[in-house]
Amino acid sequence: MNKKDYIKAVDNITAPQSLLDKIEALDPPAKKKAPMWKKITAVAACFVAVIVAFSGVMGSTFKAESEDRADMMVENGYSNELYADDAIGDVADGGSFTNQSASGTGSSNGNPSMKAPNRKIVKTASLSIRTKNYDTLITALNQKIEQYSGYIEQSQEYNYDNASNRNANMNVRIPAENLDKFIEELAVIGTITSKSITSDDIxxxxxxxxxxxxxxxxxxxxxxxxxxxxxxxxxxxxxxxxxxxxxxxxxxxxxxxxxxxxxIAYSGVSLDIQEVERVVEGDDTFFGEVKEKLMNNLYDLGDFFREFAINFIAALPYIAIAGVVAVIVILIVKKKKNK
Amino acid sequence: MTVFIKGKDAFSFAFKQFTDTVYRVALHNTANSADAEDVAQEVFVKLLESGKTFRDGEHLKAWLIRVTVNLCHDKFRKLSRETLVENAFAFKTGEEKADIVEAVKSLPENYRNAIYLHYYEGYTAKEIGKILDAKENTVLSWLSRGREALRKELDGGFDDE
CATH class of the missing domain: 1.10.287 (Helix Hairpins)
Known part of the structure; x- marks a missing residue:
């Protein structure tokens, strides 16, 4: 009996189907493609902008616009295939959306004025917050909740990594009229890495x-x-x-x-609080990502020097002994030469 | 370059890649497959709830193993290792064909986890130390004592080759 038998035996242990089903059922139905969407829209917008500029330079008239649009759709479709081959239907929508914004109507989110009086709106918000000072954040958070006459519905805290990597999930209820102010204040006490606010008209x-x-x-x-x-x-x-x-x-x-x-009176706010050693702000733009990656690499580099310094200092006793030995050897050699 | 995995991505990634790992770790630390299933499910619930961001797949895997071990530890603290292995006596006396996994399970918690992580998952003592929150040397001694115990209990020992 040896290691190989053990590996073989463990290989035979696989998660049973019942477990797989149970775990799969946990998977929440969610806005899966949101980040992909943003990318597609951004890419499509770039294409449209380039094509509009190009066709402008070529001196095309307004009559040609419909043809240009057809071209744009083709371009958009192509870009979609490149970036998300499983979302072709979505792509066509994305294309027309960017067309609108590129032509300057910008009507995508001009809704507030349309709000009829007495609409019954249920607002919910979901925020991810990262912080370096976990304890301070929690204290400040509790203060803010009290200040805006909200309350904590549920709160869970985890600490599975090490002490500087705590995690908390909270469901908080805040009076609807205070929701926006509350979120603004949160941005002050911690770094919000993702935010979504949903209004449900009931x-x-x-x-x-x-x-x-x-x-x-x-x-x-x-x-x-x-x-x-x-x-x-x-x-x-x-x-x-x-x-x-x-x-x-x-x-x-x-x-x-x-x-x-x-x-309606109290908006539900679900908070996901994470303690991190350093805060990286979520930013989906090109430069944002470059910045984020750059910061990560700089951090890793810093980490390397830190490790190096620690190891160097730890090795000092040996270095000292080696130094003493070296000095003695040099002295002996010199004395012999002098003789 | 660092690739971050978080939220739903982490969940589906973990589900595809590490369900077996979680189940295996759980099975090493529970009395039967039903308990192991419960623990594994709970680990994935924790993953969903935590919304943690992971540096890469390895980070996620290490986190999952750690959470699994801790959950088993909390849940089955009261059970002695005799209860963990229902036929512990059987293979000692050679009445039944020795099951090597059962033999590993009969070891103390830290020994068996170190053995599993080293020999099956291929982690080094240093990495195991990080996962189980122990010093490298401690892990090395767990491994050697675990091997020693297995050698006594199994025919032909538990050698590296």
């Missing part, structure tokens, strides 16, 4: 619940009126039966309305 379901409550309340009143007038027992029993059903429906609808109100 007006339709909210109105639906409200109107059902009204209808049931009316029915309740009618039933009560009928009940007063009812004379025979079977009528009374039937009416009360219906009444109790109406009341239980009302209860659950009111609870739902309350939970909607809660969701």
């Amino acid at each position: 007006t339709d379901s909210y109105i639906d619940v409200e109107s059902r409550i009204k209808a049931l309340e009316t029915e309740e009143k009618t039933l009560l009126g009928l009940l007063e007038k009812a004379e025979n027992l079977s009528d009374v029993i039937q009416l009360q039966d219906r009444l109790s059903q109406v009341r239980s429906d009302l209860e659950s609808l009111k609870t739902q309305k309350q939970s909607y109100d809660g969701m």
